[in-house]
Each structure stands twice: as C-alpha cells, then as structure tokens.
Amino acid sequence: MINPSNNSLYRGRFAPSPTGPLHFGSLIAAVASRLEATVHDGHWHLRMEDVDAPRCSQVFADAIVRGLATFGFEWDGPVVWQHDRIEAYESALERLRQRQSVFPCACTRRELADSEIHGLAQDGAALYPGTCRHGLPPGKQARAWRLRVGDAVVEFVDAVQGRVESMLAVDVGDFVLRRADNLFAYQLAVVVDDADAGITHVVRGADLLHSTPRQIFLQRCLGLTTPAYAHVPVAVNAGGEKLSKQTGAAALNLMRPGEELVEALRFLGQEPPKHLSAASVAEIWQWAGVHWSLDKVPRLVTRERST
Ligand code: GLU
Numbered sequence: 001m002i003n004p005s006n007n008s009l010y011r012g013r014f015a016p017s018p019t020g021p022l023h024f025g026s027l028i029a030a031v032a033s034r035l036e037a038t039v040h041d042g043h044w045h046l047r048m049e050d051v052d053a054p055r056c057s058q059v060f061a062d063a064i065v066r067g068l069a070t071f072g073f074e075w076d077g078p079v080v081w082q083h084d085r086i087e088a089y090e091s092a093l094e095r096l097r098q099r100q101s102v103f104p105c106a107c108t109r110r111e112l113a114d115s116e117i118h119g120l121a122q123d124g125a126a127l128y129p130g131t132c133r134h135g136l137p138p139g140k141q142a143r144a145w146r147l148r149v150g151d152a153v154v155e156f157v158d159a160v161q162g163r164v165e166s167m168l169a170v171d172v173g174d175f176v177l178r179r180a181d182n183l184f185a186y187q188l189a190v191v192v193d194d195a196d197a198g199i200t201h202v203v204r205g206a207d208l209l210h211s212t213p214r215q216i217f218l219q220r221c222l223g224l225t226t227p228a229y230a231h232v233p234v235a236v237n238a239g240g241e242k243l244s245k246q247t248g249a250a251a252l253n254l255m256r257p258g259e260e261l262v263e264a265l266r267f268l269g270q271e272p273p274k275h276l277s278a279a280s281v282a283e284i285w286q287w288a289g290v291h292w293s294l295d296k297v298p299r300l301v302t303r304e305r306s307t
Contacts, residue, residue: 010042018061033203072281104142127173143180154213159230166213206231
C-alpha cells in the first residue's frame, strides 16, 4: 500500500505471469523496469500475475522468483500474488457496476464467432457486435462482464515508443473484465494492482502496447491515476515470433547469469563493455546502474535476439 508521506517516490514493478520459467523475453522487461527504478532512486516491486489460474503454476512462480534472485534482482516489499487480490477486483467491478460502466454479456464464443463482423480488433479478433450492450436478450443468463468503451479516445506518450492514440470502439470494442469462467481479466487486475501499489511508472514489453489504452480508459472509469508508460522492444526469434515458452525459447542459463544479463543490456541498446560478461552479477548491476539510459533503448516493438 502507498505510504502517503512519500507520494513523490518513483514506484516501478515487474509483473510476470507464471505460465513458464523466466526466459530471455521476460528478463528484458525485468532488467529495464529494475534499472529505471534504480536511476530514479525508486522502489521496484514484484507481482506474480497468476489471475489466469488455469494457465499458471506455483512451480513456475517459484522458479521465476529463484531465477530473479540468481540474476541479482532485489525487490521492495513482499511479492504480491494476484490470487490474494480477488476482493480488490470484486470491489472495482462493483464500483463500475454502480456507475453502469459495465454490462453483463450472455454471448458465447460460438455466438460471437457467428455474428455479423463489425470490424476486427487490433488483435485480429472480431469486434464485439454489441448484442448485450443495452440489456440481456430475453431468457439469457449473464456469462461475462464487459466495459462500455463508448466513443472514448485515449492518447498517451510512451517514453520509448512515442505518441499512441486509440479509439477504443474501433481498436478493441467493449472488452471483458470478468470472464465467462468467472475469472477476472488481466486488464482489470493489472489496473487495480498498479493503483493499489502506487505504481508511478510501468516499464514492460511492447507486446502490451495495445493493452495500454484499455488500461488508461479503465483507470479513468475508476477515478485512478495513470502511471507513465515505457514499452521496451520484445525479443523475437529469426522467424519474428515472440520468445516465450510457447515458441520454445531456450530457458535462461542460470549457471551463467552474467552473460545473460549483459546480453539483455545489449538488447536494450546499452553498450556494456565486452569484458563485463565475465564479471559478477553485482558488478554488472553496478555498471548498469551508472550507465543505464532509457534514451538508448531502440524505438522498436520487436527486435531479434542476436545470439
Ligand atoms: N503479466 C504480464 C506478462 O507476463 C505482464 C503484465 C504487465 O507488465 O502489465 O506478460
């Protein structure tokens, strides 16, 4: 929770989803967010985003925490687990219900797939056709809860990617905050968690750039402050696929954390000297704390890992 006497403090975070072990792609976001917090004399928090319980596992969560420790990361306060935060999500959804900003939706995946296409969202999925926007069709039961986006236009300046503008009705449509399986959606959880932790700066992979307008809109609907955003390039393989467990990204070599860290710094446009790979992780963090510059991070959404 926020310490009210210290509201000007920079607060960053790293928020991995424990759906696999730490890999090079997540290391990039961890390094960039950690170093931005370091150079701003700020706090850096660790949050396990296990809200999508069926895709997450405690084994991966433990492996991520151990892996981060091996790389010499230190975080402020205890690790926050989304599975402990359900009441906070409930109460945020309730506030939105009272303001009629959300509506229950009875549509099944099948019905949505069969409905007339009203356009494609940025992720290639069909835009929500609006079936339940003005009330559930007779005899239908609520399955999910969606946020009304109306004619909202969200604009923000990302510290790496520059100006971003989104008209939500065209880019994403009314989006789900509580899913048909009763789980809270990432978009709601991340907004409530960042606000409750007093996060002032979000540094994360550019694969989430398309989610940010939704999160900013949701912050507005809930009367929350919008943090500053910086989206760093996402590591892809030679085929252009994001490095992740799904694309078979090689697990990080925890026996040689220094080499991986230096490689992550290089990926982020920093210029670590060659000999640094052989140094201890403590020495590498020391070098990085002095030399880190967000301005050097390439303004790319994806970047191929060179080694
Ligand atoms: N949990 C998300 C992921 O691992 C990151 C969420 C965020 O940084 O906002 O991709």
